[in-house]
Amino acid sequence: MSPSPNPTPAKKISIIGAGAIGGMFGGLIKRNHPDIDVVMIARGEHLRTMQQNGTVELRGKWGSVSVPVTASSEPNAVEGSDLILFTVKTQDTRETAERFASSIGSATVVSLQNGINQRILSQILPADRLLVGMTATNMGVIAPGVIQCTRRGMSVIGPASPEVPHTVVEQARRLLDSSGLPVASSDAILGVQYNKLLFNTMGYASVLSATDFLRDGILNQNWRNSVAMPILEEGFRVLHAAGITVENACGGSDVLRFRRLMKILNLPCLDTIVRGVAQGPLHPPKLVFSVYQDLMRNRPTEIDYVNGEIVRLADEVGVPAPYNSKVVRMVHELERATEKHFHSREQIAKHFRELTGKQR
Ligand SMILES: NC(=O)c1ccc[n+]([C@@H]2O[C@H](COP(=O)([O-])OP(=O)(O)OC[C@H]3O[C@@H](n4cnc5c(N)ncnc54)[C@H](OP(=O)(O)O)[C@@H]3O)[C@@H](O)[C@H]2O)c1
CATH class of the missing domain: 1.10.1040.10 (N-(1-d-carboxylethyl)-l-norvaline Dehydrogenase; domain 2)
Structure with a gap:
């Protein structure tokens, strides 16, 4: 697929928990919009491999592509983001959100985790920028720095509270959808x-x-x-x-x-x-x-x-x-x-x- 115009004014997005789901969405957005800075927050061997290579490898029906990304484990790496995709495992939600809260600033945060994570996230992050959702895709980190898409399902996001303006939801949806993985929005996200x-x-x-x-x-x-x-x-x-x-x-x-x-x-x-x-x-x-x-x-x-x-x-x-x-x-x-x-x-x-x- 050739790069297409950036569908939103976003210049930087960060993925907090850039494993299977987050790494694939972030990587595909970078592949389609090279002008957007994509920061992958990860840890361990997966982080080290992305840092050494300066890329993440994405495998799927398109074959295999290596996409240039910035990888880090440090909260200050996400500063200045327009959108943050929050995709750590649910048990890591509180600790990670607390660690990154002050660096998130006014970014829109979208959780695509399983479970009802708004219970925790809304205690830590600004309510008017918090979106949650679910994804029916199936991804896996099959080796450090390598993510495989095994199922392209629909993802749905929506406002965690009525305080989130509709334009914020729509901008986040368009940006995530520009990964090439279909993303819809719903006001009844719960x-x-x-x-x-x-x-x-x-x-x-x-x-x-x-x-x-x-x-x-x-x-x-x-x-x-x-x-x-x-x-x-x-x-x-x-x-x-x-x-x-x-x-x-x-x-x-x-x-x-x-x-x-x-x-x-x-x-x-x-x-x-x-x-x-x-x-x-x-x-x-x-x-x-x-x-x-x-x-x-x-x-x-x-x-x-x-x-x-x-x-x-x-x-x-x-x-x-x-x-x-x-x-x-x-x-x-x-x-x-x-x-x-x-x-x-x-x-x-x-x-x-x-x-x-x-x-x-
Ligand atoms: N994979 C799927 O197909 C799928 C489908 C639907 C929904 N989901 C949901 O999406 C969420 C994410 O799942 P996933 O499969 O993408 O998980 P994952 O591959 O484990 O990705 C999460 C990543 O976040 C990293 N991480 C956790 N805490 C961190 C911290 N404090 N600093 C830096 N990195 C940190 C993890 O590192 P470690 O590996 O070292 O812990 C891991 O690399 C889950 O709630 C899951 O249920 C996943």
């Missing part, structure tokens, strides 16, 4: 975030048995009805009690439609077809959840901010959340284990059926 979060509550449960979420999870009647459905229904109950409505922005994956689909898959007339798809050569793409990658690398997962967010909200509104609590507990057990022994899919389904028995 509902959009919870829509994605409910998908992840089921996906993170599939990690307990290292099960491929769609092919071996959702298409398996036992796992679908014993594990996925109860987790999702519980999520809906908790959100309903909290007065939160899920929103599906811009034709992205809709968790309400997904619930209907899971029910339809139980129709006896579809059983043979579903089994055929699950066992046949035509199968849905494998989704690798970050919880799985984090467990395999012996790193803390984001479980407390996904299934744990439903548990937290349930406590707040006085509704039980035994299924999501169980996922949180079991993922923490796996986090603590030095050797990762995943359960079988049938064991997990049995645990959840026992839980359902106790609820009755």
Whole structure:
């Protein structure tokens, strides 16, 4: 793709947490708009490689490109930014935001993290410049300084509070969209975030048995009805009690439609077809959840901010959340284990059926 005109007056953008998601967005914006300064805030070997090379390597359907970037770990490197993309893992949010707050100045900050990070960020950063969102893309840092795009999904951003002017949202959206990865905006961003979060509550449960979420999870009647459905229904109950409505922005994956689909898959007339798809050569793409990658690398997962967010909200509104609590507990057990022994899919389904028995 040849460089195109800068879609906004932005001269400098910084990525705080320039790993998979942030590094890819920042790198693609730099590739498309060489006149914008892009600063990658990272650490460890990934940072050192970007500093030594002066570039980040981006791999995707376009092949491989090396894009010139400035890489640093120092807060003062982000000073003077027009836009900051905030993409550290959720557990690093508070510490990182506090460390960088005074250097962020009047920049617009966009969090594209999983979880509902505005709870923390709004305590630290100016409310009238804070945007949050979700992304259905799938990226990974496959080697220090090398980021791979495995799925180009829709990303949606929106104002974390009514104090953010509409023009600020639109400028940020245009800038991120100029990466070539589609970005939409929504005024109901909290509902959009919870829509994605409910998908992840089921996906993170599939990690307990290292099960491929769609092919071996959702298409398996036992796992679908014993594990996925109860987790999702519980999520809906908790959100309903909290007065939160899920929103599906811009034709992205809709968790309400997904619930209907899971029910339809139980129709006896579809059983043979579903089994055929699950066992046949035509199968849905494998989704690798970050919880799985984090467990395999012996790193803390984001479980407390996904299934744990439903548990937290349930406590707040006085509704039980035994299924999501169980996922949180079991993922923490796996986090603590030095050797990762995943359960079988049938064991997990049995645990959840026992839980359902106790609820009755
Ligand atoms: N990857 C995806 O496909 C995807 C999709 C949807 C949503 N998300 C969400 O996006 C967020 C970011 O995910 P990700 O996969 O991009 O994570 P990631 O690859 O781990 O990137 C985060 C980067 O921030 C760095 N970092 C953390 N604290 C820092 C600090 N204080 N100073 C400098 N660097 C720091 C990390 O370094 P270390 O590696 O040393 O910790 C890492 O390089 C998460 O909330 C995730 O759930 C990701």
